[in-house]
Amino acid sequence: MRRLTLTLLAAWPLLAFASEPSIDPETGLATWQTETQGIQVRLTQISPDQARAFYQARGFSPEAAERYARECVFMTVVRNVGGVPIQHNLANWRYVSSGQPPRAIRSKVAWEHLWKRQGVAESARIAFTWAQLPATQTFAPGDWNQGMTAYSVPHGAAFDLRFVWRAGGRFHSGILEQVKCAHEDS
């Protein structure tokens, strides 16, 4: 895995996709999308208020919902737009914000431990689990999924996201550059 990570990090500059986000005229929230080698990845900002409200409506205490809302949250879509199956594994994704080394996305298992410590009810934890982007999944051509991903980056700050997938027996990666977290008041 370390070798894979190093190899993909070395290729980082070659595969970067800096794109202008599209802005929703009603909410002002931004979407970044890229498509390469049979995969489409799309991140749409979720505002802290939306995150709080979503989880409180599903049984989270205000404190637990606030913990999640402190993260930089995106609705994330992964879609197979190619002709062969692709496998994604969130554990291989990395994000880099200013002055920080590449970091992995906190796993659903890690969140589950946190919610249990905070006394979040089982039904709320189930909702949380299924609302996140699946940790691993195989997509046949035409398949897609969406779910939340959360990054430990301050609201309003930017980061680069390296997404990794496997197709045809090989690992591939791409980058979304300068993705920005929603502002606290967005």
Next chain:
Amino acid sequence: MRIRNRVIGAALAACCLICAAQAADLPPLSHSLTLQAPRPAPALKLKDLDGRLHDLAQLKGKVVLINFWATWCPPCRREMPSMERLAQAFKDKPFVVLAVDVGEDPDTIEAFNSELDTVPTFPILLDTRSHVMRAWKVAGLPTTFLVDKQGRIVATAIGGREFDHPAMVQAVRELLRK
């Protein structure tokens, strides 16, 4: 208090948070089914919103479309009307749609149904603790399985679909002929 007020203010938007993603252009619904080598379907025995028990094992001889979903899942919400249209298109055939809601209570589902232009006529089953979903190895919502008359999974679809797209209708029709 400030946070609480803001949460209340955002509650409407959060009903479909994901309405964040519903913004200007939604991720398009697909219309493909992935055919698979037939394999026995896991057990599925759940109660519906009215407390009636449904058992997949009792549906041999019928083609069954099983859709795992939840009301908070945007593509699940979007594909529901087309699933109803598909059910209506084959209402006189040995074809059954079962929508398995994961982790929610009947009140939440009823509230969602009341927002639809057409209330689903197919059963909505309750997998409250997501045990069935795990048995079916569903990794994310929505996920749909097509089960043939012998009770075997023959096709899957991950992600939202336009179920009454001609390609999907044709796939069901071919399965009904077998």
